Amino acid sequence: AFLGEPGAKRKEAIALLQKMYRHWPFFRALLSNMDMVLAKSDLSLAARYADLVPDGKLRKKVFAMIEAEWHRTHEALGRITGAELRLANNRALARSIEHRFPYIDPLHHLQVELISRYRAGSQEEKVKRGIHISINGIAAGLRNTG
Structure with a gap:
């Protein structure tokens, strides 16, 4: 306020x-x-997760x-x-982040798809493992903890 x-x-x-x-x-x-x-x-990526x-x-x-x-x-x-x-x-950091997006964005889209499959009832170990790997990949790409 x-x-x-x-x-x-x-x-x-x-x-x-x-x-x-x-x-x-x-x-x-x-x-x-x-x-x-x-x-x-x-x-726009947040909207994918919201979906x-x-x-x-x-x-x-x-x-x-x-x-x-x-x-x-x-x-x-x-x-x-x-x-x-x-x-x-901090233009160097801005460039670094911008250069990482093309590599991180596909992981986001993959993660949304895997979460969707998991919520639809998939119990495949590949789906669960894919979600965990995508979390780690996105965190590493953003240089944040998962």
């Missing part, structure tokens, strides 16, 4: 956050991590909330840091 304040209060809130970003190393590191996570996120939810009404409601929050976060981060481009202060 802090950034959701109307008018003058919102401007004051943003000014305070901008000051914190400039002068407080912890807050700057926190926003730097948020910037990296946003750079690694892909709403696994069988209740269409629930899926649309929850995913709409996720999308809205992603956009609000992206906009707020840009206003606070002054950088509209993700990882503007």
Whole structure:
């Protein structure tokens, strides 16, 4: 709600956050991590995972909330840091992440398919193993823990 304040209060809130970003190393590191996570996120891939939810009404409601929050976060981060481009202060990391996507994206699509098969009742060990391998592959590609 802090950034959701109307008018003058919102401007004051943003000014305070901008000051914190400039002068407080912890807050700057926190926003730097948020910037990296946003750079690694892909709403079109997230939509593929959302498609696994069988209740269409629930899926649309929850995913709409996720999308809205992603956009609000992206906009707020840009206003606070002054950088509209993700990882503007770390172009080497941005390039590294962008170069990994072509290798990670197929793993996401494979994982969605394997999860779908598992939920449909497949008890094949290959399906379970494939899910675990895809989790590890995606985590390694994103350089995050699984």
